[in-house]
Amino acid sequence: MTLRTISLALALLAPLTIAAQSELTPTQMEARAIFKQLIEINSSYKDGSTTPAAHAMAKRFLDAGFPAADIHVLGPAGDKDSNVVVRMPGTSKTLKPVLLIAHLDVVEALRSDWSVDPYILTERDGFFYGRGTSDIKDGDAILVETLLKLKREHVVPERTIIVALTAGEEGGGGYNGISWLIENHRDLIDAEFCINPDGGDPLLKNGKRIVRPVQASEKLYQSFYLTVTNKGGHSSMPTPDNAIARLAEAIVRVSRFQFPVHLTETTRAYFERSAPLQVGQLAADMHAIASNERDSAAAARLSASPFYNAQLRTTCVPTMLDGGHAPNALPQTARALVNCRILPGETPAQVRAVLVRVVDDDSVRVTPIEDSKPGTASPLMPAIMIPVEKVTARIWPGVPVIPQMETGATDGYRLRDAGIPTYGLSSVFLDVDDVRAHGRDERIMVKSFYEGVDYMYQLVREVAVARP
């Protein structure tokens, strides 16, 4: 293309872009404006803060007619790294509220790594680019728009709706907004259950919608040190008992060990509902394991996939290693870090006991690094599953709803620990082959964002608004 044809093409493109934007509905336009505003406030911890974002959202609610008494900008550090909580009171005296959460903070982005400015919302070739477009300012914007739209339509919900946009999910902020709210303002956010768009991403593959997950549980993150100490000595006179060699043998035993298969309500439903979507041996194995977790042949074949393996059992894997202090000295210390992802219902103490048994060597000390509490799974309750099935069938007919256990972690586990069942239910489709959260040129599809606005609005209506 010559320069002239390029500028001609650009001249033709410009009006098209404007035309596309002017075709947006008022709801889509407002959602886009909120999204843009949030992306363009740097809420990473290095050079940014969540506070301006919290205030900007509070102002939108105030301007929309929410009483000031129902809007709270708050946090432990005065006006630094604030959270915002907004309540839309419901009429029911018996139904407990529904809580909607998303974090406001983002992972820092370096302008030099990106092909566009990460703190400007850029719409290009059908994508929105910017830090937080997929994690999780799309979710923040969608939750805010859901409430503003209900208000605009003079909807009075039956069930109180609470939106909490929080700090400190990505780490680095010194505190976590959800934990702080639970400890200090439980009354503001207490709910029968919670919807968290930061989990359960609906997935696209080759442009086709393949699944609507409901993330109902998460694995627990817990690491252990395996440590061997030895009196050491000169390397010219080795002794049979060497700290590094001893540790190496322990590591080999741990890495050859597989925890037993254990299915929870979530993972059993996952395999049950996934089986009909697969063919051949995989379909048969999913079906078999869902009806009998002791089917070791099916478990062995499924375990060949790291993804299914992680759904089937607790896993522990060595991830870091250090040892010795000089090239010419016998090592006095050797240490490995073993990172475990523990199934809900199992405790770190139980996992430690298993590791001690597997290591089978008294000179290897097994010590926990974090002080994690065992995780709980949220029951697949009708109050959430029926609305999800209904809205999915309406907006994305044919897309299967599949419960899911996340092997990573979101803020959801903090609420589950506090007794508030939490469901990861993002409404924005992600391409399985194009996941860029925390990375460079983070993006989501423009079309998926607007679909997500509609889906969340309809889901919240189903959950909280009574029908005539």
Ligand SMILES: [Zn+2]
């Ligand atoms: Zn996130």
